[in-house]
Amino acid sequence: EVQLVESGGNLVQPGGSLRLSCAASGFTFSSYAMSWVRQAPGKGLEWVSGISGSGGPTYYTDSVKGRFTISRDNAKNMLYLQMNTLRAEDTAVYYCAKVTTFGGVITGDAFDIWGQGTMVTVSS
Amino acid sequence: EIVLTQSPATLSLSPGERATLSCRASQSVSSYLAWYQQKPGQAPRLLIYDTSNRATGIPARFSGSGSGTDFTLTISSLEPEDFAVYYCQQRTNWPLTFGGGTKVEIK
Numbered sequence: 055e056v057q058l059v060e061s062g063g064n065l066v067q068p069g070g071s072l073r074l075s076c077a078a079s080g081f082t083f084s085s086y087a088m089s090w091v092r093q094a095p096g097k098g099l100e101w102v103s104g105i106s107g108s109g110g111p112t113y114y115t116d117s118v119k120g121r122f123t124i125s126r127d128n129a130k131n132m133l134y135l136q137m138n139t140l141r142a143e144d145t146a147v148y149y150c151a152k153v154t155t156f157g158g159v160i161t162g163d164a165f166d167i168w169g170q171g172t173m174v175t176v177s178s
Numbered sequence: 179e180i181v182l183t184q185s186p187a188t189l190s191l192s193p194g195e196r197a198t199l200s201c202r203a204s205q206s207v208s209s210y211l212a213w214y215q216q217k218p219g220q221a222p223r224l225l226i227y228d229t230s231n232r233a234t235g236i237p238a239r240f241s242g243s244g245s246g247t248d249f250t251l252t253i254s255s256l257e258p259e260d261f262a263v264y265y266c267q268q269r270t271n272w273p274l275t276f277g278g279g280t281k282v283e284i285k
Contacts, residue, residue: 089274091222099214099222099265101274115273154227162269164212164227166234171221 056080056167058150063172070140070176076133076150076169084108084128087153087161090135092146093171102148103135107158117143140176147171180204180268182277190285197253199280201266206246210269213242213251216279217262225264226251256282 062074074090089104103124104113112124123136133150149171153163181204191197201211209229214222224233226242229249239254253260261284266277 098279099216099267099276101267101276104274113272149221154224154233162272162274164224164233164267164269165214165222166224166227168221168223 056152058152058167058169060148060150060169060172063148063174065175065177066140067178068141068176071136071138072140072174074135074137074148074150074172074174076135078131078133078150078152081152081167083126083131085156085158087155087158087163088126088133089151089153089161089165090124090133091149091151091165091168092144092174093149094143094146097146100146104161105133106161111161113161137174140174142176145174145176147173179273180207180271180275182266182268182275184264184266184277184280186280187278188281188283190283191256192285193256193258195256197251197256197260197282199251199253199264199282201244201249201251201277203247203249203268207268207270209245211242211244211249212267212269213240214265214267215260215262216265222265253282 059077090102105124121139150169151165152167154166183202185200213226216222230242
């Protein structure tokens with residue numbers, strides 16, 4: 055079964071850091087680009103960051119550039135999001151998502167598999 | 179950034195009725211538009227990718243059409259499990275963007 059399981063969400067103070075993890079199983083992880091997508095409470099979906107299958111090109115939405123870093127460990131089938139200098143507006147459920155297209159090159163794609171999400175709350 | 183505007187914000191329909199959801203892009207996204215369904219407390223589920231291709235396991239009552247800047251998701255006959263929020267998403271330009279969503283509710 056193809057599955058993504060996120061972890062690492064927590065309550066953190068403004069200015070703090072958090073590292074999210076996403077464990078992938080049931081597919082050839084290195085052959086697919088991956089992304090993080092977030093959803094603030096009661097709001098819509100916002101794409102945050104994406105990474106190619108090889109871990110090479112990475113992409114970010116403007117509001118997190120310089121603060122968040124996406125990475126992956128293909129040997130462990132793991133995706134990560136290091137979040138620094140967190141702000142109240144980063145409060146959201148964070149989903150990891152797998153792209154539809156096989157090959158790992160196409161990072162900008164539709165997402166056919168999603169995790170269950172992990173909650174990040176930034177508050178003092 | 180490509181802005182996706184979905185309309186209407188809320189659609190009130192009865193089971194068995196046809197639902198037509200719209201997504202308009204601020205600039206052309208070619209055919210690179212996807213649709214997702216999300217139910218409360220659940221992750222989004224991919225319905226349609228690249229305008230009109232149904233994802234694995236998606237029933238034939240869901241169909242997508244359009245090109246350029248105007249796209250439509252049609253649910254031919256609403257089933258009870260179809261009442262949810264629907265989002266469109268473009269993959270033409272960075273950053274990837276989603277529309278604000280259309281809630282399909284029971285009338």
